[in-house]
Amino acid sequence: MGVSHRKPVTMKDVAAHAGVSAATVSRALSGGRSMNPAVRDRVQAAARDLGYQINLLGRALRQQRLNIVGLMVPDLDNPFFAALAEQLARTLRSHGFELLVSSAAGSVEVEAQGVQSFLGQQIHSLVIIPCDEVESAATLRLAQQRVTVVQFDRRVATVDVPFVGGDNAAGMELIAAHVRATGVSESEVAFFGADPHSSSGRERWEGFHRAFPNSPQFSGAFDIDWGYQAVTELLSRGTKTGTIVAAADVIALGAISGLHAAGMNVPGDFRVVGFDGVGIASFALPKLTTVRQPVEKMSDAIRLLIGAEPGSATPAETLLQPEFVLGESSPE
Amino acid sequence: MGVSHRKPVTMKDVAAHAGVSAATVSRALSGGRSMNPAVRDRVQAAARDLGYQINLLGRALRQQRLNIVGLMVPDLDNPFFAALAEQLARTLRSHGFELLVSSAAGSVEVEAQGVQSFLGQQIHSLVIIPCDEVESAATLRLAQQRVTVVQFDRRVATVDVPFVGGDNAAGMELIAAHVRATGVSESEVAFFGADPHSSSGRERWEGFHRAFPNSPQFSGAFDIDWGYQAVTELLSRGTKTGTIVAAADVIALGAISGLHAAGMNVPGDFRVVGFDGVGIASFALPKLTTVRQPVEKMSDAIRLLIGAEPGSATPAETLLQPEFVLGESSPE
């Protein structure tokens, strides 16, 4: 093991090998300018012979931009964010962009550092799912001075950066309508909320609260452990039956797991409703009743913002409608 | 909307503002060289005043490398890969590296393109979960000519690139021992295999085959849909009961979902065993019996390889032992 690395082949090497100038190599390999086909072929052959690979740094330094879009996510362990990343990567790739993903590990400091690094690399634009609707503001402002920025799924309201995401209020209304249709009373519903410092966490909380102002509400994080733990809190109040509305599918999954561990049956004893409907979480058993975020439409909307001319008019907000999905965790 | 972007502040600007040369700015901001503290403070103040952010491309072009590690994964939707990415990002961050993730979307072509792009960006090193144990070879060879490369979780055997991953054979032995201990006969066990063109898919298949050479085996992909579909195939053979060993947790999850849809009970009618034990899939209900891959140890091993001097002796293979986890999908 321990192979030493070959000195990179540069354009100058290819130029010498093909008997032309570096500029001609550049044109032959990437330029769209007209040129002698014979020369072009000779250059391409030389590049192949020598195993030439372009140094994108050189190009980017000269052109003042790299054809790469950066995506900053709070946490890749959350399957909703992972699904967003995968979908966005595919959408952007089909439009000539490459996506690189960085995780903030749930920390605004790491988020800030990652964005700084993206900016330092002269990325074309930045898509960010902000960690915190207050503390991420500085990072967003900084980024916006340098590149096109799009907030995705979560937003910082105090900053003038376009947003693409699902309509959390509408999603909660769909859920509330379903819960009401099942005939449960307000006192029998509980909300397992997520991070209230994120806009999605807060908006879903508010949406629930608007529909069921007197129901118990618990606040935690966007992860499975919190759902499990929240069940413990709920059961310790002596609750033996009811409906649980979770702020995310992962929380719902944890809740179902916790209920199961406590000997409860879903949907027999408790009905559980999730939020997101994307990625592996919604496939758990019993299959989740949830609202599905339109991930493809979200990615398309982002692509439009990214592709737009800087300075051109773009919507400040693209709110997409979720779709109700009836599963088995909350049958009618 | 549509803010136009400020012209970036360069070192020259900072130098002029502080009344020093660009070289001094460089030393004051990043250099470890000794210098007049008063001058250093003045430069740092100037940088702050002007909102200077370093252009990493300029630095990298000069230094011939960027302090970034690239991770190429086959697919971020697979929660095992997402968990690996998240863990590796954390491990590397605590050792001064930054991790950027790119998804191959399951395609060797996209994989090749993504690796090319990483190399073009002069990344410090590349960690790759190869898509295909044959067709990814060229990409690996190419990458190894330029940077330190580590194969992760999956490997291409025909290439001399160090590998870090779980011991799939040992994992399958743990599973086989468990299945045997539950007293099921060979004819009652079925294997839901994954992509046979990946080393992990093949090795788990072989491990199962060694233990149960006469059991039925189905081959598909590393995703939930395949697990669901495989159940259909199994049931169409008239099977009414038995044990299903899946090559991955996501497949097991799909299988459980399919069994459920077909009116079957787990573990009553069918017992299901998974593989990976990491990320959200293993939390599904009924809680999966699986073998857990030691993701943290894997990340540490990778960090050691990446941090090693190029040319120094490093292990060609780091095989880590999975741990049996008894869940509820296959009780004794």
Add this chain to the structure above:
DNA sequence: ATGAAAGCGCTAACAC
């Protein structure tokens, strides 16, 4: 301890 100057690899303006 600091400055001047060269140069990393590439492309775009300009000249021929």
Add this chain to the structure above:
DNA sequence: GTGTTAGCGCTTTCAT
């Protein structure tokens, strides 16, 4: 249609 030249932002000799 192709070569020459300049320069993107940074670091690193080499002088001073």
